[in-house]
Amino acid sequence: xxxLLLLLFVFCTRHSFADExxxxxxxxxxxxxxxxxxxxxxxxxxxxxxxxxxxxxVRAQVKAGKTDEQIVAYLVERYGDFVLYEPPFKATTALLWxxxxxxxxxxxxxxxxxxxxxxxxxxxxxLGPEEKRLAERMLGER
Amino acid sequence: xxxxxAPLAIFLAVVGFLYVGLGRDPREVPSPxxxxxxxxxxxxxxxxxDKRFGPVDMKGKVWLLNVWASWCVTCREEHPVLVQxxxxxxxxxxxxxxxxxxxxxxxxxKQFGNPYDFSVVDADGRIGIDYGVYGVPETYLIDGxxxxxxxxxxxLTSALLEQKVLPLARTLQK
Numbered sequence: 001x002x003x004l005l006l007l008l009f010v011f012c013t014r015h016s017f018a019d020e021x022x023x024x025x026x027x028x029x030x031x032x033x034x035x036x037x038x039x040x041x042x043x044x045x046x047x048x049x050x051x052x053x054x055x056x057x058v059r060a061q062v063k064a065g066k067t068d069e070q071i072v073a074y075l076v077e078r079y080g081d082f083v084l085y086e087p088p089f090k091a092t093t094a095l096l097w098x099x100x101x102x103x104x105x106x107x108x109x110x111x112x113x114x115x116x117x118x119x120x121x122x123x124x125x126x127l128g129p130e131e132k133r134l135a136e137r138m139l140g141e142r
Numbered sequence: 143x144x145x146x147x148a149p150l151a152i153f154l155a156v157v158g159f160l161y162v163g164l165g166r167d168p169r170e171v172p173s174p175x176x177x178x179x180x181x182x183x184x185x186x187x188x189x190x191x192d193k194r195f196g197p198v199d200m201k202g203k204v205w206l207l208n209v210w211a212s213w214c215v216t217c218r219e220e221h222p223v224l225v226q227x228x229x230x231x232x233x234x235x236x237x238x239x240x241x242x243x244x245x246x247x248x249x250x251x252k253q254f255g256n257p258y259d260f261s262v263v264d265a266d267g268r269i270g271i272d273y274g275v276y277g278v279p280e281t282y283l284i285d286g287x288x289x290x291x292x293x294x295x296x297x298l299t300s301a302l303l304e305q306k307v308l309p310l311a312r313t314l315q316k
Contacts, residue, residue, distance in 0.1 A: 036276035039168060049241070050276050053267050078274040080174040 022062050029058050029068055033075060034083050042085065173274055173293045180207070180284045181272040185262040188239055189248055195236070195262050197288055204314045205234040206307075207282040208258070208298075209270065211242040212250035214278040220297035224257035227303060233311050237261030240270045240278055283307055285314045 027044060033054070035046035043051050043058070054075070061071045075083045087093045127135065175181075180197045187193040197207075208224065210217045228235060237258035239247050244263065251261075264270055273282065276295075283292040292310055294302065 036171065050267075053271060057271060077174060078271060079276065080171055080274070082171045 025068070026055075026059055026062050029062070029071060030055055032072070032085055033058075034085055036079055036083065169277060170295055171276075173290075173295075175274055175282075175290050176293060178290060179288050180282065180290050181269070183262075183264075183269045183272065185238075185264055185269060188237070188244065188261040188263050190260070195260065197284065200234070200236070200284065201288060202286045203234060204283070204285050204311050205236060206311075207236050207238055207273075207284060209238045209240045209273070209275050209278050209280040209282075210261075211240045211278050212246040213242065214240075216297050217279045218254070220279050220299075221254050221257070223298050223300055223303065225255045226300070228257035232308065234259050238269065238273075239263050240275060241265065241267040281307075283311060283314075 030044035031042045033043040035041045035043050035048055035051040035054075037048035037050050038046050041048075041051075043054055057074070058071055061074065066074075072084070081087050081093070087096065089097050182196060182198065184194050184196040187195050210220075224235060227233070235258050237260070239261045241264065243265075247261070247263075251258075267275075273280075279297055281294040281298055282290050285291050291314060292307060294307070298307070
């Protein structure tokens with residue numbers, strides 16, 4: 001029974017992989033890539049002529065059996081990391097990736113510092129003998 | 143004291159970043175092709191369809207590859223600068239007629255003057271993609287080894303030519 005299920009499973013997954021429409025893959029790729037003419041649009045969204053040509057390239061290469069990595073590398077070779085909406089992590093982009101976390105850590109550190117300072121300010125120093133007598137007298141008068 | 147100086151320093155840093163950021167032209171994307179061999183091609187020469195040209199034919203020469211099209215408005219603006227440059231005969235200039243039709247392209251050259259040694263025809267823009275072209279006009283300075291040394295996106299101006307392109311070309315020609 002188990003073997004049968006496994007066989008069925010393997011068959012189903014293989015079947016669905018083979019039938020996966022490349023349209024979806026093409027669309028996903030095009031959404032990850034930036035159109036350089038109208039820079040705030042992806043290849044999928046842009047009507048620029050260059051975007052059209054590049055979409056043609058993506059489609060042709062998907063059909064030719066290239067992997068996503070190969071297609072992305074093809075475009076990066078020509079247009080640079082800028083075609084990627086998600087830039088790779090390297091020395092030149094380290095600040096971009098790490099920067100927000102550094103700022104966050106700085107903010108948290110500053111907040112902790114301020115809170116600690118405030119707490120130590122709130123803790124009143126213990127009363128001296130003179131003050132204690134005064135306080136007792138005032139309380140006793142009530 | 144530091145209570146006042148720290149926010150001031152942060153503020154100034156932010157202003158500095160924004161100032162530099164705003165001063166930059168977002169259309170100028172650094173080309174990954176600089177320092178790399180110019181992509182090979184073999185394209186028909188405009189108006190001489192039986193002739194073909196490729197970057198290998200320029201081996202040993204420092205030359206400019208200028209991407210242009212008759213439909214490109216900025217090319218029209220750049221054109222006089224190229225004509226003037228051509229008159230000086232200091233560097234070969236090859237045109238890459240990008241996604242254009244032969245007839246209007248030839249008419250354009252006839253009307254405004256032809257600054258190119260010759261132009262090659264990239265009708266479907268495939269070679270343009272290999273060169274990372276996204277905003278015509280673009281100009282590539284290619285050295286004797288066939289390596290791209292400089293790329294100008296958008297129109298060349300005489301100032302750019304005199305201050306950047308030609309001095310670089312002269313050092314490469316040596």
